[in-house]
Amino acid sequence: MGGVLTHPAKVVASVTATQGGRFQMLRSFKGIMGMDVEATDGSLGNAIRFFVDNEDFSLPLVMVGGGRATTGELMVPTKLIEDMVWEDSMINVSAMRRSIFSSGSDVSRDTFGVFDALRLMGASVSTRGEDLGVVIDLMVETDQPWNVKYLVVAVDGRDDREVLLNTEWISKYNIEKKLVDLDVDRKDVNTCPECDLRERIRPEYEIRLSEHYNKPVHLARFG
Structure with missing residues (x-):
């Protein structure tokens, strides 16, 4: 989605939308890192580290380090994540340490068709070929x-003008060159x-944004 953000760039965002009694949680990528x-x-x-699927921008894997694991860094499937305790900066995984250690941590990133989410940070963004700005954060759906x-x-690298753009609108990207192009008009972004983002974003707002860009509305994906 797109929208002018009035929060400071470093504000950690927690965005919630509801559908059918369930919650869609959007979290700042920068806020999740280090949890x-x-x-x-x-x-x-x-x-x-989190790893992004090349095809659909899902996050199948999180790399965990700095713990007591003798194998060093571990790759943990995000499907094992049960919940997050934002106030305690904690991600809970529904598995025992032993089972994760024994599952193997030296997975091939090429085999999984993923790239490091950090490579999106600082990427140059264009809208149908017209320069727009740089990526300063990601909003992650944690359901x-x-x-x-x-x-x-x-926008134009200014901290006082920030917009949200849905990854479903990406028409092409080159992760090696850190370039992303989206299928929206610059004038519509303006x-x-x-x-x-200090406030909860409601489904009505997402609908307004989709209508503004003449895009389909996808409020949540539930597994």
Whole structure:
């Protein structure tokens, strides 16, 4: 989705939308990084990397490091994430440490067709070939399946003008060159409805944004 953000760039956002009694949680990628990852019987370490699927921008894997694992860094499937305790900076995983250690951590990223989400940070963004700005954060949907739903883009590199753009609107990207192009007009970005990520974003707002860009409405994906 797109919208002018009136919050400071470093504000950690928590965005909630409801549908059918269930919650869709959008979290700041920068806020999630470094969170403690807890198995059912103790800490695994800290979330140091997330990996993005090349095809659908889902987040199938989180790399965990800095814990007591003798194997060093671990790859943990995000499908094992049960919940998050935002106030305690904690991600809870529904598995024991032993089972995760024995599952193997040296997975091939090429085999999985993924790339490091950090490579999106600082990427140059264009709208149908016209320069727009740079990616300064990602908004992650943390209901299953985890995915990158929005890019947070600083328009013309300015901290005081930021917009949300849905990853479903990406027409092409080159992760090696850190280039992303979206199928929206720059003039529509300039006039998009404003929002404040310090407040909860409601489904009505997402609908307004989709209508503004003449895009289909996808409020949530539930696994």
